[in-house]
Amino acid sequence: MRLAGKTALVTGAGSGIGRQIALRFAAEGAEVFVTDLAGERAQETARLVEGEGGTAISGALDVTSASAVQEAMEMMIAQLGGIDIVANNAGVTIVGAAHSMQESDWDEELTVNLKSVYIVSKAAWPHLRSRGGGAIVCTASIAGLWAIPDDAAYCASKAGVVMLTKCMALDGARDGIRVNCVCPGFIDTPMIEGYFADQPDPQAARRFATGLHPLGRLGQPLDIADGYVYLASEEARWVTGTALVIDGGLTAGIWGGGD
Numbered sequence: 533m534r535l536a537g538k539t540a541l542v543t544g545a546g547s548g549i550g551r552q553i554a555l556r557f558a559a560e561g562a563e564v565f566v567t568d569l570a571g572e573r574a575q576e577t578a579r580l581v582e583g584e585g586g587t588a589i590s591g592a593l594d595v596t597s598a599s600a601v602q603e604a605m606e607m608m609i610a611q612l613g614g615i616d617i618v619a620n621n622a623g624v625t626i627v628g629a630a631h632s633m634q635e636s637d638w639d640e641e642l643t644v645n646l647k648s649v650y651i652v653s654k655a656a657w658p659h660l661r662s663r664g665g666g667a668i669v670c671t672a673s674i675a676g677l678w679a680i681p682d683d684a685a686y687c688a689s690k691a692g693v694v695m696l697t698k699c700m701a702l703d704g705a706r707d708g709i710r711v712n713c714v715c716p717g718f719i720d721t722p723m724i725e726g727y728f729a730d731q732p733d734p735q736a737a738r739r740f741a742t743g744l745h746p747l748g749r750l751g752q753p754l755d756i757a758d759g760y761v762y763l764a765s766e767e768a769r770w771v772t773g774t775a776l777v778i779d780g781g782l783t784a785g786i787w788g789g790g791d
């Protein structure tokens with residue numbers, strides 16, 4: 533097992549990609565602290581982990597609250613004995629162009645998606661260092677590399693996650709703390725369902741998004757969670773500061789569409 537003996541914190545693990553990260557980490561032998569803003573959905577993920585023979589504890593955690601994150605970290609240390617892996621995955625998407633979106637939406641997007649990575653990583657840092665190092669993996673997005681119309685705050689937040697990943701990678705290198713991120717394409721989760729639902733023709737939006745991927749389908753949470761396992765594991769011992777694109781070829785180049 534690739535993560536045997538490790539303990540991992542996963543944020544936003546009550547749904548979609550985060551739930552699958554928790555399941556894959558546990559399947560690889562990690563003890564997982566499953567957290568989400570929605571505590572009952574985190575609990576459900578922990579039950580799924582245990583149902584597959586893994587070990588998990590769960591709790592409600594709002595990643596935008598530094599004090600709540602600090603408390604959660606202390607609880608994790610008390611219950612699991614330490615922390616080796618941090619999965620900064622929680623996120624929201626609020627559509628809108630910069631010239632028309634509400635300031636409160638801008639603030640929420642940047643706080644949940646970007647500031648939280650700083651908050652959680654900072655709180656975990658001394659614990660990772662005390663173990664002689666560890667791995668932080670963040671969920672960025674291809675939206676942090678390529679602009680998407682009417683999605684300004686989301687794209688800006690994810691571009692921030694990519695650069696924060698690189699900065700933390702340099703700052704953590706001497707302490708053995710590796711920091712990487714993944715950049716998913718469109719992944720079939722409740723978030724992307726909500727994104728499609730916000731479009732004038734949701735079915736057409738889904739078809740359009742699917743057709744953007746040369747490999748011919750939307751991504752599944754497992755496609756991303758497998759990348760997470762790699763970056764968190766010893767196999768990535770010489771990998772830090774990277775943005776691993778997992779997007780079915782979407783950003784490889786100009787693609788004429790599915791038909």
Ligand SMILES: NC(=O)c1ccc[n+]([C@@H]2O[C@H](COP(=O)([O-])OP(=O)(O)OC[C@H]3O[C@@H](n4cnc5c(N)ncnc54)[C@H](O)[C@@H]3O)[C@@H](O)[C@H]2O)c1
Nearest residue numbers: 544547548549569594595621622623673716718719721723
């Ligand atoms: N689905 C996609 O196409 C896609 C593509 C690229 C990147 N991402 C990113 O992947 C991550 C996971 O998204 P998903 O698609 O699984 O979405 P999702 O909506 O299924 O899951 C996101 C989870 O984050 C939680 N969350 C939201 N705000 C939070 C907060 N303040 N504190 C703690 N948890 C909070 C939600 O409760 C939810 O369970 C996000 O960072 C998202 O931006 C998603």
